Amino acid sequence: MATHYVVRSVDRAEPDVIAALREAGVATAHEAAGRVGLLGPAIQARQTGHAIAGSAITVSCHPGDNLMIHAAVEVCRPGDVLVVTTTSPSTDGMFGDLLATSLRARGVLGLVIDAGVRDIATLREMGFPVWSRAVHAQGTVKASPGSVNVPVVAAGQLVRPGDIVVADEDGVLALPAARGRAVAGAAAERLANEAGKRERLAAGTLGVDLYNLRPLLDELGVRYVDRLPEDPA
Numbered sequence: 099m100a101t102h103y104v105v106r107s108v109d110r111a112e113p114d115v116i117a118a119l120r121e122a123g124v125a126t127a128h129e130a131a132g133r134v135g136l137l138g139p140a141i142q143a144r145q146t147g148h149a150i151a152g153s154a155i156t157v158s159c160h161p162g163d164n165l166m167i168h169a170a171v172e173v174c175r176p177g178d179v180l181v182v183t184t185t186s187p188s189t190d191g192m193f194g195d196l197l198a199t200s201l202r203a204r205g206v207l208g209l210v211i212d213a214g215v216r217d218i219a220t221l222r223e224m225g226f227p228v229w230s231r232a233v234h235a236q237g238t239v240k241a242s243p244g245s246v247n248v249p250v251v252a253a254g255q256l257v258r259p260g261d262i263v264v265a266d267e268d269g270v271l272a273l274p275a276a277r278g279r280a281v282a283g284a285a286a287e288r289l290a291n292e293a294g295k296r297e298r299l300a301a302g303t304l305g306v307d308l309y310n311l312r313p314l315l316d317e318l319g320v321r322y323v324d325r326l327p328e329d330p331a
């Protein structure tokens with residue numbers, strides 16, 4: 099029989115870096131990282147008003163089987179985010195309020211799952227945030243082996259154990275822990291820069307002037323005219 103592994107030890111990023119990336123949010127952190135790291139948009143927030151960042155505990159499950167989620171709970175620590183994938187596509191509801199209760203008891207901040215969740219009303223009532231591919235009541239079994247804390251791919255994005263996972267209403271971002279401090283610094287610069295832009299846009303400055311886009315529009319052959327010419331070609 100093949101051996102599967104539950105890896106206990108994970109190298110986590112420092113809490114101040116994780117907090118800074120949560121505050122920056124997914125869109126800004128993703129830009130600051132060089133427009134990399136986003137999970138695909140099929141994985142969506144299933145609630146409003148939640149923004150989290152934490153260290154990834156990764157789980158690779160057999161489709162329709164949540165055995166390895168139970169196995170993963172034991173290696174979670176406060177501040178972690180559970181990232182669950184299946185070895186072939188599945189939207190079964192492999193996670194609900196009981197598993198959320200178990201994760202919360204370990205201090206886990208939330209769940210990102212490339213599959214389905216259920217008990218969504220209770221999850222919302224509990225304030226336990228989930229990002230999932232589907233909401234589906236379809237039940238699952240506990241029968242097949244899998245792995246915990248190995249690299250996984252969720253909605254097209256590689257996620258390694260200990261990656262910084264940032265999740266909010268815009269989606270989910272995964273960054274290598276080693277890049278966290280540099281990205282948090284770039285995100286802070288970006289936020290400061292955006293504050294200035296926001297003020298100028300609110301005062302009526304046009305984006306074409308703010309970003310000096312008029313020469314580019316001209317170069318691209320875009321002309322401002324009062325009326326379309328008879329022969330627009």
Ligand SMILES: O=C([O-])CC(=O)C(=O)O
Binds near residue numbers: 193
């Ligand atoms: O128990 C399951 O299979 C999933 C679920 O509904 C829960 O965690 O509450």
Ligand SMILES: [Mg+2]
Binds near residue numbers: 196216
């Ligand atoms: Mg349930």
